[in-house]
Amino acid sequence: MSDLVKYDRKSDHIKSIPLLKRCLSYFKPYKGKIAIAVAAMLVVAAAEGGTAYIVQPAFDDGLNAKDMQAMMLIVLAMVGIFTAKAVGRYVQNFLMRYCALKVLEQLRNEMYDKMIFLPMKFFEREKVGDLMSRIIQDVVLIRSSLPAVVMMIREGFTMAALIGVVFYQDWYLAIWAVLVLPIAGFPIIFFGKKLRKLGRKNQVKLADISIFLQEVFSGIRVVKAFHTEKREGENFRRENGRLVKIAVKEVIYSELSSPVMDIVGAIGAGMVLLAGGMRVAEGAMTVGELLSFLTALGLLYAPVKKLNSANLDVQRALAGAERVFEILDSQKIVVEKDGTIPFTPPFNQLEFRDVTFAYEGCPTPALNNVNFTVRAGERVAIVGPSGAGKSTFVNLIPRFYEQQQGQILVNGRDIREYTLATLRRNIAMVSQDAFLFNLSVRDNIAYGQTDVQDDAVHAAARAAFAHDFILSLPEGYESVVGERGTKLSGGQKQRLTIARAILKNAPLLILDEATSALDSESERIVQQALENLMQQRTSIVIAHRLSTVLSADRILVMDGGSIVSQGRHEQLLGTCPLYSKLYDMQFNTDSKGDEPKTCPAPGGMV
Numbered sequence: 001m002s003d004l005v006k007y008d009r010k011s012d013h014i015k016s017i018p019l020l021k022r023c024l025s026y027f028k029p030y031k032g033k034i035a036i037a038v039a040a041m042l043v044v045a046a047a048e049g050g051t052a053y054i055v056q057p058a059f060d061d062g063l064n065a066k067d068m069q070a071m072m073l074i075v076l077a078m079v080g081i082f083t084a085k086a087v088g089r090y091v092q093n094f095l096m097r098y099c100a101l102k103v104l105e106q107l108r109n110e111m112y113d114k115m116i117f118l119p120m121k122f123f124e125r126e127k128v129g130d131l132m133s134r135i136i137q138d139v140v141l142i143r144s145s146l147p148a149v150v151m152m153i154r155e156g157f158t159m160a161a162l163i164g165v166v167f168y169q170d171w172y173l174a175i176w177a178v179l180v181l182p183i184a185g186f187p188i189i190f191f192g193k194k195l196r197k198l199g200r201k202n203q204v205k206l207a208d209i210s211i212f213l214q215e216v217f218s219g220i221r222v223v224k225a226f227h228t229e230k231r232e233g234e235n236f237r238r239e240n241g242r243l244v245k246i247a248v249k250e251v252i253y254s255e256l257s258s259p260v261m262d263i264v265g266a267i268g269a270g271m272v273l274l275a276g277g278m279r280v281a282e283g284a285m286t287v288g289e290l291l292s293f294l295t296a297l298g299l300l301y302a303p304v305k306k307l308n309s310a311n312l313d314v315q316r317a318l319a320g321a322e323r324v325f326e327i328l329d330s331q332k333i334v335v336e337k338d339g340t341i342p343f344t345p346p347f348n349q350l351e352f353r354d355v356t357f358a359y360e361g362c363p364t365p366a367l368n369n370v371n372f373t374v375r376a377g378e379r380v381a382i383v384g385p386s387g388a389g390k391s392t393f394v395n396l397i398p399r400f401y402e403q404q405q406g407q408i409l410v411n412g413r414d415i416r417e418y419t420l421a422t423l424r425r426n427i428a429m430v431s432q433d434a435f436l437f438n439l440s441v442r443d444n445i446a447y448g449q450t451d452v453q454d455d456a457v458h459a460a461a462r463a464a465f466a467h468d469f470i471l472s473l474p475e476g477y478e479s480v481v482g483e484r485g486t487k488l489s490g491g492q493k494q495r496l497t498i499a500r501a502i503l504k505n506a507p508l509l510i511l512d513e514a515t516s517a518l519d520s521e522s523e524r525i526v527q528q529a530l531e532n533l534m535q536q537r538t539s540i541v542i543a544h545r546l547s548t549v550l551s552a553d554r555i556l557v558m559d560g561g562s563i564v565s566q567g568r569h570e571q572l573l574g575t576c577p578l579y580s581k582l583y584d585m586q587f588n589t590d591s592k593g594d595e596p597k598t599c600p601a602p603g604g605m606v
C-alpha cells in the first residue's frame with residue numbers, strides 16, 4: 001500500500017492551528033496587498049456600525065421631528081456610508097481573491113516540482129490519478145483559507161463594532177442579546193469538525209475517481225477490445241455514487257448549520273423583544289430607540305452567521321491542506337539524491353561491481369551479484385528469458401533505481417558521485433514503448449535540448465529514416481503527434497525516438513529493442529535507423545533481433561537476475577544451452593533446441 005493511501009486511512013488528523021498557520025504562511029509575500037484589504041475591511045466594519053447608528057437619529061430627529069434639513073443630512077450620511085461600504089468591500093474582495101490565486105499558483109508549482117524530482121519507485125507506488133488530483137483539486141481548497149480567516153476577522157470586527165453600538169444604546173438589553181452568543185459557538189465548532197472530516201473524505205474519493213478515469217481512458221483500447229464499457233460504466237457509477245453520498249452528507253451538515261444558527265438567533269431576539277417591550281411600556285425607552293437597538297441586533301446576527309460559514313470554509317481548506325502538505329513536508333518522500341561532480345565525455349568504461357538490487361517490497365532480488373564491464377566503442381547485446389532482469393539491469397545505469405549492494409562505475413567513478421543532469425545527458429535511451437509527447441514532430445525530436453537548429457533536427461530525422469515520412473505529414477515537422485504519438489504508426493514512432501536519441505548525441509546508448517512485430521519493410525527501416533544510431537557509440541542493447549546478436553561484440557545471457565554466460569554468438573551456441581534455447585525460440589524459429597542446462601560460469605568465455 002502506498003504511503004499516501006496509508007495516511008489517508010489514518011483517523012488522526014494534523015492539528016488545526018499549525019496547519020492553518022502553514023496555509024497562511026503562503027500568503028506572506030502578499031503582506032502589502034493583504035494590509036490594504038484589511039484596511040478596506042475596517043472601513044466596511046465601521047460602515048456597518050454607522051448604518052446601525054444612523055437609524056435612531058433618522059427616526060427621532062428626522063421622521064418624528066419632521067425636520068427636513070436633518071433628514072437631508074441623514075440621507076447624505078447614509079449614501080456616504082453605503083458608498084464607503086461598497087468600495088471597501090470591492091477592494092477587499094478583489095485583493096483577497098487575487099492573493100488566493102497567486103498562492104494557488106505557488107502551491108501547484110511547489111507540488112509539481114516536488115513530485116517531478118521524486119525517484120521512479122515513488123511513481124510506481126503511488127497512483128497517477130491521485131497525484132494529479134492533489135495538484136489540481138486539493139490545492140484549490142487551500143486558497144480559500146486566508147479569505148476565510150480574513151472573513152472571520154472582519155466579521156469579528158463587525159461584531160465588536162455592533163456589540164459596542166448595542167451596549168452604548170442600552171447595556172441592559174444588550175446583555176440579554178449577547179447571552180445567546182455562547183450557544184451560537186456550539187454549532188460553529190460542531191459543524192466545523194464534521195465538515196473537515198467529510199472534506200477530507202470527499203477529496204480522497206475525488207482522487208479515487210481521477211485514478212479510475214486515468215486508468216480507463218489510458219487503457220481504452222483494452223476496454224473496447226474486451227467490450228467492457230458497460231462493466232466499467234457500472235464501476236464508475238459505483239465510485240461516483242460514493243462521492244455523491246459524501247457530498248450529500250456535506251450538504252446536510254453545512255445547510256443544517258444555518259437553520260441551527262437561525263434558531264439560536266430567534267431565541268436571542270425573542271428575549272430582547274420581551275425585555276425591550278417591557279421597557280418601552282414602562283416609558284424607559286422610545287420606540288425609535290428600541291427599533292434602533294433591534295436593527296443593531298439584526299445586523300449583529302449576520303456576522304455571527306458569516307463567522308460560521310467562514311469557519312466551514314477554513315475546515316474545508318484544512319482538509320485539502322492535509323493532503324497537500326503531507327506530500328510537501330513528507331520525510332519519506334525524498335527527491336533523487338544528486339551527485340556533485342559533472343560527468344564530462346569521453347566515455348571510457350562502465351563497470352558493474354557485485355551489484356545486487358531488489359524492488360521495494362520484493363523479497364527476491366531482481367539483480368543478484370552482477371559483475372560486468374563494457375569499454376568505449378563496444379556493442380553489447382543482452383538476452384535472457386522474460387523476467388531475467390534485463391530491463392532492471394539497464395535501468396540502474398541512468399540511476400532510475402539504486403542498487404542496495406555493490407557499485408556501478410563510469411570512467412572509474414561511482415555514478416552516485418556524478419550530477420544526475422550530466423550523467424543522464426550522456427546516456428541516450430531508446431525504449432520499446434516509443435513514448436512521444438503531444439507536441440510537434442520537431443519538438444519531440446528536440447525534446448530536452450535547448451537552442452537546437454532546425455538543420456540539426458532534420459539531419460537527425462534523416463539519419464533515423466524519418467525525414468521523408470515527416471514531410472508527408474500535413475504540417476511536416478510542425479505536425480502534432482497526438483497523446484503518446486497516437487497519430488503515428490508504430491514504426492514511425494520508433495524512428496522519431498531514434499532521431500531524438502541521435503540528436504542527443506550521447507556517447508553511451510541503451511536500447512530496448514521493440515518486441516512488437518513491424519511489417520518487414522518498417523522493420524528493415526527501423527533496423528537501418530538503429531544502425532546509424534549505434535555508430536560511433538558504446539551500446540547496450542536488450543536484443544530481440546537476430547541481426548543484433550550476430551553483430552554484437554559480446555552477448556550477455558541473463559537468467560534469474562544473474563549473468564549466466566557471456567561471449568559471441570558462435571561461442572555461446574556451443575557452450576550455453578540456455579542461449580541455444582533462446583536462439584531457437586526468439587531468433588531462429590526454424591531450428592529446434594534442447595532443453596537448457598546450466599551455463600558455464602560468467603566471464604569464463606569472454
Ligand SMILES: Nc1ncnc2c1ncn2[C@@H]1O[C@H](COP(=O)(O)OP(=O)(O)OP(=O)(O)O)[C@@H](O)[C@H]1O
Nearest residue numbers: 124359362366384385386387388389390391392393
Ligand atoms: N517495478 C517493479 N517493481 C517490482 N518488481 C519488478 C518491477 N519491474 C520488474 N520487476 C520484477 O523484477 C524481475 C526482473 O524484471 P525485468 O523487467 O528486469 O526483466 P526482463 O528480463 O527485462 O523481462 P522482459 O524481457 O519480460 O521485459 C521480474 O521478476 C519482475 O517481476
